[in-house]
Amino acid sequence: MPDDLIRSIPLIERYSRHNEAEDERFRIYLKGHLNLSTKKLDAIVQETTDRVWKQIDCTTCANCCRTMQVIVDNDDIKRLAARSNMTVKDFTERYVSRSEDNSTCFSSSPCPFLGEDNRCTVYEDRPKACKDFPYLYEEHFTSRSWMMMDNTALCPIVFNVWQDLKLRFKPRRRR
Numbered sequence: 001m002p003d004d005l006i007r008s009i010p011l012i013e014r015y016s017r018h019n020e021a022e023d024e025r026f027r028i029y030l031k032g033h034l035n036l037s038t039k040k041l042d043a044i045v046q047e048t049t050d051r052v053w054k055q056i057d058c059t060t061c062a063n064c065c066r067t068m069q070v071i072v073d074n075d076d077i078k079r080l081a082a083r084s085n086m087t088v089k090d091f092t093e094r095y096v097s098r099s100e101d102n103s104t105c106f107s108s109s110p111c112p113f114l115g116e117d118n119r120c121t122v123y124e125d126r127p128k129a130c131k132d133f134p135y136l137y138e139e140h141f142t143s144r145s146w147m148m149m150d151n152t153a154l155c156p157i158v159f160n161v162w163q164d165l166k167l168r169f170k171p172r173r174r175r
């Protein structure tokens with residue numbers, strides 16, 4: 001069945017750049033002026049995410065794995081080192097570094113564990129940050145609205161959920 005979702009990354013980047021000012025106004029509106037409880041908005045975001053995600057195949061995209069700097073914590077490193085039959089020290093030397101804000105992250109991008117078929121080669125043991133991305137099922141959507149705006153330009157799921165929210169809640173201009 002045809003749908004109106006946009007999946008092309010170049011198109012999404014272009015729209016996101018073009019809509020930057022409008023998106024910022026909408027972000028401020030959602031955060032401060034929408035007459036809806038946090039709980040209700042979170043539920044709407046989650047239902048919308050369910051619907052959008054069912055129609056987007058991440059293995060045809062993998063843009064997050066290709067472009068983002070993946071944050072890893074000590075548990076992630078221990079788990080992945082064990083899976084790779086490496087010591088934590090060797091794994092860290094080979095795959096981990098510090099980002100500009102001093103977080104611990106994979107040292108290379110695209111992610112070294114992204115397979116040629118766009119699938120994650122360590123899927124069951126992937127970092128928590130990968131499991132949680134794109135953070136649309138977490139509570140308090142509006143508290144992460146800055147990050148959401150950044151992610152609209154790189155993730156088709158976030159982009160299409162954001163467009164849906166704009167259509168649903170965008171304040172109408174008075175005549």
Ligand code: SF4
Nearest residue numbers: 058061062063064155
């Ligand atoms: S989570 Fe978003 S960016 Fe990552 S593969 Fe899926 S659609 Fe693409």
Ligand code: SF4
Nearest residue numbers: 065111113114120130
């Ligand atoms: S660990 Fe897997 S899910 Fe996470 S960025 Fe790398 S390839 Fe993607």
